[in-house]
Amino acid sequence: xxxxxxxxxxxxxxxxxxxxxxxxxxxxxxxxxxxxxxxxxxxxxxxxxxxxxxxxxxxxxxxxxxxxxxxxxxxxxxxxxxxxxxxxxxxxxxxxxxxxxxxxxxxxxxxxxxxxxxxxxxxxxxxxxxxxxxxxxxxxxxxxxxxxxxxxxxxxxxxxxxxxxxxxxxxxxxxxxxxxxxxxxxxxxxxxxxxxxxxxxxxxxxxxxxxxxxxxxxxxxxxxxxxxxxxxxxxxxxxxxxxxxxxxxxxxxxxxxxxxxxxxxxxxxxxxxxxxxxxxxxxxxxxxxxxxxxxxxxxxxxxxxxxxxxxxxxxxxxxxxxxxxxxxxxxxxxxxxxxxxxxxxxxxxxxxxxxxxxxxxxxxxxxxxxxxxxxxxxxxxxxxxxxxxxxxxxxxxxxxxxxxxxxxxxxxxxxxxxxxxxxxxxxxxxxxxxxxxxxxxxxxxxxxxxxxxxxxxxxxxxxxxxxxxxxxxxxxxxxxxxxxxxxxxxxxxxx
Numbered sequence: 001x002x003x004x005x006x007x008x009x010x011x012x013x014x015x016x017x018x019x020x021x022x023x024x025x026x027x028x029x030x031x032x033x034x035x036x037x038x039x040x041x042x043x044x045x046x047x048x049x050x051x052x053x054x055x056x057x058x059x060x061x062x063x064x065x066x067x068x069x070x071x072x073x074x075x076x077x078x079x080x081x082x083x084x085x086x087x088x089x090x091x092x093x094x095x096x097x098x099x100x101x102x103x104x105x106x107x108x109x110x111x112x113x114x115x116x117x118x119x120x121x122x123x124x125x126x127x128x129x130x131x132x133x134x135x136x137x138x139x140x141x142x143x144x145x146x147x148x149x150x151x152x153x154x155x156x157x158x159x160x161x162x163x164x165x166x167x168x169x170x171x172x173x174x175x176x177x178x179x180x181x182x183x184x185x186x187x188x189x190x191x192x193x194x195x196x197x198x199x200x201x202x203x204x205x206x207x208x209x210x211x212x213x214x215x216x217x218x219x220x221x222x223x224x225x226x227x228x229x230x231x232x233x234x235x236x237x238x239x240x241x242x243x244x245x246x247x248x249x250x251x252x253x254x255x256x257x258x259x260x261x262x263x264x265x266x267x268x269x270x271x272x273x274x275x276x277x278x279x280x281x282x283x284x285x286x287x288x289x290x291x292x293x294x295x296x297x298x299x300x301x302x303x304x305x306x307x308x309x310x311x312x313x314x315x316x317x318x319x320x321x322x323x324x325x326x327x328x329x330x331x332x333x334x335x336x337x338x339x340x341x342x343x344x345x346x347x348x349x350x351x352x353x354x355x356x357x358x359x360x361x362x363x364x365x366x367x368x369x370x371x372x373x374x375x376x377x378x379x380x381x382x383x384x385x386x387x388x389x390x391x392x393x394x395x396x397x398x399x400x401x402x403x404x405x406x407x408x409x410x411x412x413x414x415x416x417x418x419x420x421x422x423x424x425x426x427x428x429x430x431x432x433x434x435x436x437x438x439x440x441x442x443x444x445x446x447x448x449x450x451x452x453x454x455x456x457x458x459x460x461x462x463x464x465x466x467x468x469x470x471x472x473x474x475x476x477x478x479x480x481x482x483x484x485x486x487x488x489x490x491x492x493x494x495x
Contacts, residue, residue: 051144052076052086052128053282057159059151065216065318066117067151071126072108076141082134091125094312094325095146096366098127120152121205121216121318145284148312153203158282169197170280189252191273208385212238213321220321223313224287225383225392238321239388246393247386248272258295258337265305265339268296277333277384286311286330293336305336326363326377334378341378341452347459350375358404360394381451401445 089098200207211226255269362374389396
């Protein structure tokens with residue numbers, strides 16, 4: 001009996017210790033998990049305040065080369081016990097203007113364009129927001145990310161929620177080769193994985209290598225330009241048979257400093273890949289551009305710059321390709337790396353231009369377009385990927401300048417003084433003639449001007465070039481031959 005009593009006392013002691021440890025463990029779990037629970041709730045609340053971002057998209061074929069687009073999303077719970085409905089707006093001009101198309105309480109909606117079907121090979125953008133009605137008072141929520149749809153195919157980067165099997169095109173749960181579980185079968189880099197869809201061999205609308213965008217009738221130039229185009233001299237293709245001669249290098253191995261005359265942002269050699277600028281998933285930015293771009297600013301030091309690009313692409317007809325619609329922030333992308341190409345040191349990027357007539361794309365809202373307050377952006381003159389012209393420009397040489405600067409204003413010297421260049425004297429209305437007549441000179445604009453890097457009046461080459469030392473008296477008719485001999489000409493040159 002004594003042994004039994006001792007055994008029971010020992011059992012009680014052990015159970016007491018275990019119970020206390022369990023109690024301590026339980027308290028620790030509660031202390032640890034309760035903040036996590038509320039932290040998770042606060043994160044969810046923050047996510048709700050950002051609008052409806054997980055919108056699923058499905059596309060069904062209709063007759064006459066059109067499609068039916070179905071949207072669905074998760075229900076937003078009422079915050080104040082009211083009734084929640086959903087506003088749906090649609091844009092067909094690249095996001096410049098939106099038109100209300102529905103206000104519903106359901107969490108799905110189908111667009112068949114009034115029974116006519118949504119034309120294939122056009123760009124359609126939707127935006128959604130919830131609104132709560134309490135006692136007749138309507139409180140709207142914020143708009144979610146723009147939902148960009150390119151019928152007849154689904155944009156899998158934004159719309160993978162419609163069919164999670166699409167995730168397996170890039171990811172593998174068990175056989176992924178990177179931290180993101182990317183499936184790098186037969187390729188070695190992330191950029192090569194991107195090119196398995198974006199090199200013209202799949203249903204993707206965009207072939208970034210050749211610079212093509214699919215249209216109803218074939219292909220057109222891509223708004224991003226061409227990384228490595230080789231048309232073999234076929235003149236009737238979108239790039240006129242010309243090869244790429246300048247481009248960003250996206251091989252993820254070649255380290256180069258970003259051009260920018262020294263640079264104030266990226267100052268160290270850096271490698272580029274597709275994901276240097278783009279995210280694989282929706283970000284709310286145009287073309288899924290990253291929200292932050294990280295660049296090397298010193299040895300072993302990187303700095304991140306915010307990127308917020310509101311823009312889109314408009315297709316007026318399914319066979320025409322796309323036209324860019326830049327609304328705001330395009331320069332925030334380029335200047336992340338090319339910091340010295342900024343206001344005051346280049347063409348007037350993001351500065352109001354007035355009533356400028358040009359075929360080049362300018363940046364601004366509908367109000368800006370109505371009030372002649374549009375602005376230049378880097379993408380006014382440059383492609384973002386590559387070009388068949390030097391310096392990734394949209395056109396080469398003087399042809400690019402003439403897109404904004406009217407040639408007649410720099411024309412025949414003997415014409416009446418209708419020029420605005422200010423480069424004239426008593427006998428000649430324009431001392432340099434770009435029309436190539438016997439009365440003047442034919443020189444490229446770049447002989448005297450540089451578009452980036454100098455805070456010099458007239459964007460003259462300098463500041464250490466003698467051109468900037470000319471006593472111009474511009475606009476007064478006092479340009480003298482002796483002024484020119486300080487720079488380009490010698491005293492033995494002809495006029």
